[in-house]
Amino acid sequence: MEAGVLALQGGFREHVTILRRLGANCREVKLPNDFDGLDCLVVPGGESTTIGKLAVEYGLIEPIVDFAGQNRPVWGTCAGAIFLSKLRGFNQPVLRLIDIEIKRNAFGRQVDSFEAEVMTTLPRTSGTWSSSGGGDTGVFPGVFIRAPRVVEAGPSVDVLGRLSTGEIVAARQKNLLVTVFHPELTDDHRFHEYFLGMMPD
Numbered sequence: 001m002e003a004g005v006l007a008l009q010g011g012f013r014e015h016v017t018i019l020r021r022l023g024a025n026c027r028e029v030k031l032p033n034d035f036d037g038l039d040c041l042v043v044p045g046g047e048s049t050t051i052g053k054l055a056v057e058y059g060l061i062e063p064i065v066d067f068a069g070q071n072r073p074v075w076g077t078c079a080g081a082i083f084l085s086k087l088r089g090f091n092q093p094v095l096r097l098i099d100i101e102i103k104r105n106a107f108g109r110q111v112d113s114f115e116a117e118v119m120t121t122l123p124r125t126s127g128t129w130s131s132s133g134g135g136d137t138g139v140f141p142g143v144f145i146r147a148p149r150v151v152e153a154g155p156s157v158d159v160l161g162r163l164s165t166g167e168i169v170a171a172r173q174k175n176l177l178v179t180v181f182h183p184e185l186t187d188d189h190r191f192h193e194y195f196l197g198m199m200p201d
């Protein structure tokens with residue numbers, strides 16, 4: 001099993017470190033060739049405009065769309081979530097793979113970055129949790145950095161996490177996962193474990 005992290009810009013190293021710590025082989029993905037033999041892909045946080053432009057420049061749009069079309073797990077965190085969703089109000093390359101409408105930098109007047117509890121309904125996957133939690137539901141430490149906001153989620157999208165306000169901050173549609181916060185910046189690895197568990201057997 002080989003995991004990949006899109007390594008064009010942003011916080012890819014933290015994802016690589018955690019995925020390796022969880023026992024996955026993990027490579028940085030920068031070029032179309034890097035998809036050979038790959039089983040799942042993380043699109044990290046960072047700056048979605050830059051990630052989108054570089055993905056176009058490096059010829060990665062088609063490989064990523066094909067990869068997701070082959071039912072392989074793809075997870076976008078923050079800017080990565082923007083890249084996988086339908087972006088409102090900005091003209092930049094996004095993939096529109098998941099049926100979520102999203103707005104950039106849209107937590108109103110809230111400070112740019114904040115931490116908040118995310119109520120998760122992460123189902124237990126195979127294996128055991130290596131970190132806190134252990135139940136089928138729980139609280140996850142959400143780190144939000146100029147986070148985007150989910151403004152609409154289609155009927156085939158499953159909600160995996162909400163703020164206490166009810167706001168959707170983690171969701172899945174089939175093989176696609178998005179979190180608008182940064183699980184890679186905490187030592188709670190449940191989302192990474194869950195993502196690795198999305199691999200078809």
Ligand code: GLN
Pocket residue numbers: 044045046047048049077078079080082104105145146147148
């Ligand atoms: N604000 C960034 C964007 O719009 C996302 C921030 C992040 O990934 N932490 O692309």
